[in-house]
Amino acid sequence: MGLSRKEQVFMALLGASGVAGLTALILFLVEAASVLRPTDIKFGIVFDAGSSHTSLFLYQWPADKENGTGVVSQALACQVEGPGISSYASDPAQAGESLQGCLEEALVLIPEAQRRKTPTFLGATAGMRLLRQKNSSQARDIFAAVTQALGRSPVDFWGAELLAGQDEGAFGWITVNYGLGTLVKYSFTGEWIRPPEEMLVGALDLGGASTQITFVPGGPILDKSTQADFRLYGSDYSVYTHSYLCFGRDQMLSRLLTGLVQGQDCAFDGVYQPPVRGQFYAFSNFYYTFHFLNLTSGQPLSTANATIWEFCQRSWKLVEASYPGQDRWLRDYCASGLYILTLLRDGYGFSEETWPSIQFRKQASGVDIGWTLGYMLNLTGMIPAEEPAQWWAQSHSVWVATVVFLVLTLVAVLGAAAVQLFWVQD
Ligand SMILES: *[C@@H]1O[C@H](CO)[C@@H](O)[C@H](O)[C@H]1NC(C)=O
Ligand SMILES: *[C@@H]1O[C@H](CO)[C@@H](O)[C@H](O)[C@H]1NC(C)=O
Ligand SMILES: *[C@@H]1O[C@H](CO)[C@@H](O)[C@H](O)[C@H]1NC(C)=O
16 A cells, blocks of 8 residues: 555655754764864863772863863772771871872873873862861871872872862862853853853762852852852852861761760851752762662652651661671661751751752762862863853854754654645545
8 A cells, every 4th residue: 555645745754854853963963072082182180088088080071172161071980998098197108108099090091191291189178177176287297198199190290288168068069060061051052151040059068077068049148258259151159158077977977876065166056057049969978878778869858757767767687688788888877867867957957848959969960079070170270260252162064054954854844744734635
């Protein structure tokens, strides 16, 4: 049985729309493919020296796109063996040595000619903040040891420093929003545009020894010590950020175990915070705990609450049997789950209504969320304060061709629809 004339025309138009659509897609991907060219790739290394462990992140990006956005990708995340550098107070040289394994792993991925040009940073957070409060000469010795060890490495070492809690929060916020393209975005018309401010996402970080909250509040920030201002891509941002030292996961668990009364440096009450607003990404230990408990798919607060209490009431024998081979962290999930509920609800003030705005995530656009990417972008000047003069990221001709084929696709689809609707069958 042959096709009628109407069916033939319809099929032809549908075929044409398919071909034109595919061509537009291929043209679009030409740009993506050129990003993957192995030549002219640049690299950067950041060590995140936390309280419980140190991680190395290797980032890479195309050399000609330094002022673009969303083009930095993560080439390696490596966990340094052993504890955080603050645990090496009695043997600082070992702190430096401990970093070598991950550094060698990263160097394998960087072409030899590029290594000396690879900016490398070490940033230490709450573990070292606490050690410096306790014994500043020990903290100094550890920094000297890691500086010496990394200074000898075949990279462009920019230094090791203690990050202020505020910076940790602000750079986490920059990492999330850079990854999500909510600072600037490459638009359909081939220009970089600034998305509306409502798209910006807040950052909730739970480390071993501190926790950070950073977001753009609805009104003015009344306590200026909690305000961080910066200028990115020609726009001014004013975020609320606060870091609570001693309210990290491990610090909280050890306080629960020892029944210690909160010290003066660890107060939670009395810190100013405007009401939470907008979407939030909760990462690091927020994510790890909720991922284990299967609570990362947007469940309401009541479900999270019920799930955690149910898990906590299971007998230890049953828990061990349900998760074989996970003994190391298993006994902490109940306590850290309950702690996260308390922290988010009673500490940061999320309610049943605002709870669904929290997304528990490890990554944004393939990059682990934390302060490291934002820190590197800022220090290397890859997020210019002023709007770059040249915003074209895609070759103009490729873009024009893509649009032409998209229009052809649309015309063919509309034609096919018209045939179906208005062609009276003969
Ligand atoms: C990026 O922008 C800054 C300031 O706008 C400029 O100085 C720098 O040369 C630019 N880098 C590249 C690779 O275009
Ligand atoms: C700090 O540590 C050094 C070396 O470990 C020790 O000699 C010194 O007494 C300590 N200082 C304080 C104030 O505890
Ligand atoms: C980024 O670095 C500049 C110095 O290059 C500094 O003035 C600025 O405060 C940094 N931004 C943030 C968010 O800390």
